[in-house]
Amino acid sequence: MANKIIIDDSTVAFFNLISELSGETITLCDQCGTCSGGCPFVNDMDLMPSQLMRKTLLGQEDVLESKTMWLCATCNTCTVRCPRGLDVSKVAEALRQVKLRQSLDKIKLNEISDEELKELPPIAIIAANRKLVS
């Protein structure tokens, strides 16, 4: 039985986030598969580029568990070939950003108290910003 496609606030929010970060009009993708056909790394990917686009279009957050976005080398082969002028590598980059933010924001800078700000050396805050916030 085919998986149900669920569209709700969560999937729409995820789709909007990736659209905004990537700057791509993902809804233009018509799933022609041309990107997947020309991608030099497709054999190593668990989702083909066209599948990455489809899951993102549907707001399916489990796309973040795919290794495809890490394997995309931004070679732009798919961008040159895409009949809709889409840049899959920008979508992959947006997905990487979101994944990194999920796992690397170890501190919230806006939650540092005034007392802590007075006591902490500025270099510590700068270093934490570099290392602990994506």
Ligand code: SF4
């Ligand atoms: S080539 Fe473009 S339109 Fe076709 S599946 Fe890939 S991203 Fe979508």
Ligand code: SF4
């Ligand atoms: S930009 Fe990424 S997805 Fe597109 S062909 Fe190159 S490696 Fe594949």
